[in-house]
Amino acid sequence: MLFQEGRKILELFFSSFAILNSSAQPTEVRTLVLRGLPVLLGDDESAFFKSCLVSDHRNSILDVPVGILFEHTDLQPPNSLHFNSSIGIILEGQMVMDKMPDLTQAMCVLFGLIYALDLNYPKSLANTFDFIQRVLMSMGQNALKPKVQSLANQLYC
Template sequence: MAVQQRMLVRVIITEADIRKTMVDEMKKKTPNGALIKQKMDLTFALRRSEVVKDKPAITQICERWPALFTEQQVCLEFSRVVGKSLKQEFYEALDHHSPRLMEIFKTKRDLTGQVLADMMQQTKTLNVTEIRCLVLRGLPVILGDDPSTFFKACVDVDDEGLYNDIPVGILYHEQEYITPQKQSLHHNASSVGIILEGKIVMDAESLPQAVYIVFGLTYALHLNYPKYMKNSFDFFQQVLLKLGKTDLKPKLQTLKNQLAM
């Protein structure tokens, strides 16, 4: 028993040293990506134990595991946890279902139909990014979620009062104020921030990238899906990425059946 305890202490010390090396490396202007990946692989068990068992605050995780808040490591951590390629499989499934989803959007009536029609009017060039933006903004509308809590727009990114009470969300920084009627897609935002526990923890290049990163972070950090976007996140998990339970809630099952038509 004493020998096993000494071996365990040596392992813990080694992992602690590796983590410190990564923290120091991430302070550099251009961190060594290969080194970071190697050290993140080696410390996966320690990191999972911390986030799953200890459930530290996001600010504490940022300090201890700064590499985890990069796009590459979010994707790699997702792969470590579930064995899937987050970016590739998310985009492939989204692009596959997008034409049918846009057809479904056009069939909606009343207030839901009007909201979706306004969104579709903004999608003029029909490039891949705009289509993804449209589908990702329209999906929570047809699933009965509250995207207004998840998607936030601001002129002054330092105005933390807009998002300091949001557990999970995406913030769009606009160059000038845009009326709510034109804030539907945000595909031309000057910057996109990812919000966790009321803090901007990462930047993204576009809405689609921000969405799959947020989804990946829920796995990497062992977070609950935000209640106001629960149906949409369940759709990402169960329909797009085919993870977890196969039985779907009625709204998701109905939408999945419509996608198969």
């Protein structure tokens, strides 16, 4: 398990290394962090983060209750951070918002939609959403799940 997590983190880092190495923009660093959080917390992001060609997105999102879709026109590596993609929000298998400027804004809007529509967090990313809500946004109860508390402790040290 630990080997797989490390491999996924390395794939994310190396897919963005050329971009982040030259002149790291804050949005690009935030994107890398948001894509790496599920890996660090042991969540399965494959059912949440979807990637497809612009012409093929209808077939890619039918089974997604809550998610983020990266639409791109060229063939990017499968683990690419999709800096040049159109980003959309998926709720109950439907694209509810598209052409979001970046992943960080899409995640913020998604949190707002989840609260406004009284939806549950995706089960495959329960730790990630819990971490974002309780640690990054400082909202909710103080008691954290062990995995979330462990990452929070490592960040505060």
